Amino acid sequence: MSALVLALFAGAVVGLALGALGGGGSVLAVPALIYLLGFTPAAATTASLIIVTSTSASSLYSHATSGNVRWKTGALFAAAGILPAVAAAALSARLPGQLLTAAFAAVAVLAALRMLKSPTHENEVRPVSPVRAAGAGAGLGAVTGFLGVGGGFLAVPALVGVLGLRMRVAVGTSLLVITVNSLAALTVRTGSAAPVDWAVVAPFTGAAILAAWDGKRLAAAIKGPTLQRIFAVVLLCVAAFMLTDAVH
Incomplete structure (x- = not known):
């Protein structure tokens, strides 16, 4: 199967x-970039950030028109994470790929288990604490x-x-x-990253x-709880695959 077809499917x-x-x-x-399209881990990381930034910005507009974006909460959450993202991106460049892959898988498992344990009902809304939003964002x-x-x-x-937040609002935000x-992580990585293979990245995006x-x-x-379960199962499957690859 050609790289173009694989890129379109994965995208x-x-x-x-x-x-x-x-x-x-x-x-x-x-x-997908590593195992289907033959990218190195470093090149895949940079390419994925380009793909996800572009796709997220486009999808954000769609969710915003439906009123599913909590702008103040999202802005505070995101702003608190900019400096930590930049510092951590610089640190990660010095660590071995296997360690990062294992850490990636472990964090994905923890997130999936939390989603499975605490499904949120559509009518459940709690007041948002700015301190908690900033801490979680960082x-x-x-x-x-x-x-x-x-x-x-x-x-x-x-x-x-x-x-x-309700699930649909959380998705949009x-x-x-x-x-x-x-964007913050990509800014750090572009200076030392390998050239981007636009013949694959462009159709993927x-x-x-x-x-x-x-x-x-x-x-x-x-329904929101069903989305949570789907999300959790996807995370567990990807985490298991990547953890298996990291230890071999």
Whole structure:
């Protein structure tokens, strides 16, 4: 199968994840770029940030028009993570790839277990504490920079479990957080990153952007707790695969 077809297929899956779940883009894009398209881990990390930043920004507009973005909470959450993301991205460049892969898998498992343990009902809304939002945002930013991912697979559980947002609002708000954090991490990585293979990255990104709009419609048709369970199962599967690869 040609690289173009694989890029289009993988991009569609990543876009559906971002549009429907508000996360999972990088956690799916990085393995796809490495294992399907032959990228090195370093090149895959940079490429995935380009793909996820572009797709998240496009999907954010779609969710915003439906009123599913909590702008003040998302901005505070994202702003608190910028400096930690930059610092962690610089640190991660000095560590071995196997260690980062294992850490990536472990964090994904923890996020998935939290989503399975604490499903949020559509009518459950709690007041958002600025202090908790800033603290959670800083922690997410550090993990985003360290692991080289957009952070949506952690942002959604944090927005749901820590800040008490409804699932659909958490999905939309997480896209704002992903866009900001991905741009911050990408800024650090572009200076020392390998050249981007645009022949693969461009069609991958285009397919992801188009599929994200279908993902948003899918999210509107599925109940919040069901979305959480789908998200958790996807995370567990990807984490198991990457952890197995890291220890071999």
